[in-house]
Amino acid sequence: MSHSQAADERVAHDETFPEAVDAVRTRRSGHNFDPDEDLADETLEALVRDATLAPSSYNLQPWEFVAVQDEDRLENVVELAYGQEHVREAGTAILVVGHTEAKTADRVFDEWVEAGRMDEAAAEQTKAQSVEMYEDERFGRDYAVRNASLAAQNLLLSAHARGLKATPMIGFDAEGMAELLDLPDDEIPVMLIAVGPSGGPEPERLPRRSVDEVLHRESY
Ligand SMILES: Cc1cc2nc3c(=O)[nH]c(=O)nc-3n(C[C@H](O)[C@H](O)[C@H](O)COP(=O)(O)O)c2cc1C
Numbered sequence: 138m139s140h141s142q143a144a145d146e147r148v149a150h151d152e153t154f155p156e157a158v159d160a161v162r163t164r165r166s167g168h169n170f171d172p173d174e175d176l177a178d179e180t181l182e183a184l185v186r187d188a189t190l191a192p193s194s195y196n197l198q199p200w201e202f203v204a205v206q207d208e209d210r211l212e213n214v215v216e217l218a219y220g221q222e223h224v225r226e227a228g229t230a231i232l233v234v235g236h237t238e239a240k241t242a243d244r245v246f247d248e249w250v251e252a253g254r255m256d257e258a259a260a261e262q263t264k265a266q267s268v269e270m271y272e273d274e275r276f277g278r279d280y281a282v283r284n285a286s287l288a289a290q291n292l293l294l295s296a297h298a299r300g301l302k303a304t305p306m307i308g309f310d311a312e313g314m315a316e317l318l319d320l321p322d323d324e325i326p327v328m329l330i331a332v333g334p335s336g337g338p339e340p341e342r343l344p345r346r347s348v349d350e351v352l353h354r355e356s357y
Pocket residue numbers: 164165166167221304305306307308309342
């Protein structure tokens with residue numbers, strides 16, 4: 138059996154959380170939202186809670202979530218997203234924001250020490266290294282995008298698991314969005330997510346590149 142055939146079948150490791158595997162396999166980027174139904178406030182909070190459970194470098198959690206639901210503000214978001222209609226129809230746009238600096242380091246490294254997972258000297262050293270590393274502009278942007286993207290994916294899967302539609306988007310004017318939503322200078326927009334109740338099915342998924350094509354063993 139080829140590796141790609143195996144990938145299409147349920148294998149032993151899938152069975153611990155089969156519904157989670159199904160969620161990964163059936164998640165779609167939604168363009169068909171129900172414009173007449175709103176997202177309940179508790180649901181918005183549940184989505185963000187699930188997003189915050191994403192892994193992050195040293196558990197620094199360098200992310201923020203800006204939810205826009207006010208009609209006029211959402212219209213501004215649609216404009217900055219080059220008129221993408223599904224943002225309006227979703228009724229909620231969440232900008233996932235990433236920190237470009239390790240600004241949570243003091244608190245988080247204290248938590249490592251309090252939990253007995255790191256001694257004070259190691260925490261001080263690691264903290265100093267993290268803070269210094271992300272002073273470099275490129276590392277800082279990488280830090281923001283890597284960590285906040287994982288939070289965004291958690292949010293997408295959580296929305297799907299709750300029967301909602303969600304679409305990740307980078308088709309927007311990032312500078313304009315940062316200004317509209319009052320982002321601090323050391324934080325950047327990473328992903329805009331349109332999320333809301335489903336308005337019906339999506340078109341068939343486009344083909345995915347096969348495992349045989351994308352999996353490289355031992356070296357590229
Ligand atoms: C980084 C990124 C940027 C994207 N930008 C947009 C976007 O601006 N507008 C949009 O409608 N979909 C956007 N998408 C959704 C993709 O079109 C979609 O994920 C892809 O076609 C695969 O479909 P699926 O998510 O349903 O499997 C984006 C997805 C990613 C990961």
